[in-house]
Amino acid sequence: MKALLEKLQINDVNPGTCTGPDGWIDSGGDVLVSHNATTGEPLAKVIQTTPASYISVVDVAAEAFKTWRSVPAPKRGEVVRDLGNALRAYKEPLGELVTLEMGKIKVEGMGEVQEMIDICDFAVGLSRQLYGLAMHSERPGHRMYEQWHPLGAIGIITSFNFPVAVWSWNAAIAAVAGDTMVWKPSELTPLTAIATQHIANEVAADHGLHGIFNLVIGGGELGQLMSSDHRLPMVSFTGSIRTGRKVAESVARRLGRTILELGGNNAIIVTEDANLDMAVRAILFGAVGTAGQRCTTTRRIIAHQSIVDELTARLVKAYKQVAIGDPLDAGTLMGPLINKRAVDNMAAAIETAQANDGTVVYGGGLLPGLGAHFVEPTIIRMPQQIPLVCEETFAPILYIMSYETVEEAIEIHNGVPQGLSSAIFTTNLLTAEEFLSVKGSDCGIANVNIGTSGAEIGGAFGGEKETGGGRESGSDAWKAYMRRQTNTINWSTQMPLAQGIQFGD
Numbered sequence: 001m002k003a004l005l006e007k008l009q010i011n012d013v014n015p016g017t018c019t020g021p022d023g024w025i026d027s028g029g030d031v032l033v034s035h036n037a038t039t040g041e042p043l044a045k046v047i048q049t050t051p052a053s054y055i056s057v058v059d060v061a062a063e064a065f066k067t068w069r070s071v072p073a074p075k076r077g078e079v080v081r082d083l084g085n086a087l088r089a090y091k092e093p094l095g096e097l098v099t100l101e102m103g104k105i106k107v108e109g110m111g112e113v114q115e116m117i118d119i120c121d122f123a124v125g126l127s128r129q130l131y132g133l134a135m136h137s138e139r140p141g142h143r144m145y146e147q148w149h150p151l152g153a154i155g156i157i158t159s160f161n162f163p164v165a166v167w168s169w170n171a172a173i174a175a176v177a178g179d180t181m182v183w184k185p186s187e188l189t190p191l192t193a194i195a196t197q198h199i200a201n202e203v204a205a206d207h208g209l210h211g212i213f214n215l216v217i218g219g220g221e222l223g224q225l226m227s228s229d230h231r232l233p234m235v236s237f238t239g240s241i242r243t244g245r246k247v248a249e250s251v252a253r254r255l256g257r258t259i260l261e262l263g264g265n266n267a268i269i270v271t272e273d274a275n276l277d278m279a280v281r282a283i284l285f286g287a288v289g290t291a292g293q294r295c296t297t298t299r300r301i302i303a304h305q306s307i308v309d310e311l312t313a314r315l316v317k318a319y320k321q322v323a324i325g326d327p328l329d330a331g332t333l334m335g336p337l338i339n340k341r342a343v344d345n346m347a348a349a350i351e352t353a354q355a356n357d358g359t360v361v362y363g364g365g366l367l368p369g370l371g372a373h374f375v376e377p378t379i380i381r382m383p384q385q386i387p388l389v390c391e392e393t394f395a396p397i398l399y400i401m402s403y404e405t406v407e408e409a410i411e412i413h414n415g416v417p418q419g420l421s422s423a424i425f426t427t428n429l430l431t432a433e434e435f436l437s438v439k440g441s442d443c444g445i446a447n448v449n450i451g452t453s454g455a456e457i458g459g460a461f462g463g464e465k466e467t468g469g470g471r472e473s474g475s476d477a478w479k480a481y482m483r484r485q486t487n488t489i490n491w492s493t494q495m496p497l498a499q500g501i502q503f504g505d
């Protein structure tokens, strides 16, 4: 472990505040201890960012923006290309640190770094494609078009469950867009953030850059400072609905912009004609992968009444094969939850489900023999979608419900406040299309014959309703990181007004 931490430049005590190469600041703030999610043992200490040092970091980011915005976008893309290459070189140790600190299994830790690499590649291409539209003016001798300018220094607040990938979705796009950024990672995963900052610093140093990628570490007060800071025209927040609402309110009060990627309560509808082999595999990965701690985790199954028993039996059989243990071991499929609070929340949800006619058909228990954060992945048959099922419990609990008609299935599906990811398993083209239609899934992501989690970076990622409406990552999500300007140029010698208005002579 020491060797791994050394490779990533993590010391016993690390400053948590940084403005770039040689820009680590010992703020004199309170010390935070990061723990190994699997054993609960301390990994290293972090000196948190004080309000005063936060202010100086944003000063640096705002100042750096004045230069960065004028660097041609394809040149900014070259920096992001080097960031992607540096991440390729560090993929193994960084992925392992994600596993150590967050507890997801090693292949998922690596997968997370792969997402970082992929978004860098995407952003490099994008750096030559930040297109605006040209439109025909209604006035003779006039040309109209729109262009996209960098926005400023932006805030990025990320959650523990994807401790580095979510930063990269924002950072790679923001960097080619010409923004500088201030990142506040979760206090539960500060070391992966510090390791990532070191990697970004190496790249920045090669390009003689400072103040583009900045880091602050601390709790909710720091998030609050960012939300109310008018020097950050946009704040991208990933996390709980409760905190997201606070961020949204503070940013809205100053009429700033947000990208919110909040909770999900993702369901899969399984129809009577579905390929159950495929459905079982997808549900297993969706519900048990990352120990149920993805915002895209499959939390609800809505299965046709004619196949619900068979599907449940097959899932129970599959769950029995899930090896639970040290996430660094190659054979492990499920590691620990992030902390004791997550374990307690899971236990409380199972109790509530049982008190409301839920039947635990698999799991339901804790696994203290493996460690304080280990739980059994759990399947619960629910006769109805009770209020508990409408909440997101960040744990590997899968609720199975049944339906008779497709309309009923969609109604149950959409009957929760969140709207992130969704899927249907069916071989019926008409049902698949209905699910994707305006009357179908109300989520930001809707899939056919693949699960709810594990989205590719090329699409816009995010969801509707209480998920917050934001979109990050691929497609045209870059527009949220830039400001649009509509330009009209009069190349004639006349002064016509729009709408044919005659004003004066």
Ligand code: UN1
Binding pocket: 115, 161, 162, 166, 238, 293, 294, 295, 296, 452, 453, 454, 455, 456
């Ligand atoms: C998250 O859990 O916050 O689609 C993001 C997925 C991953 C990202 C999840 N690509 O499951």
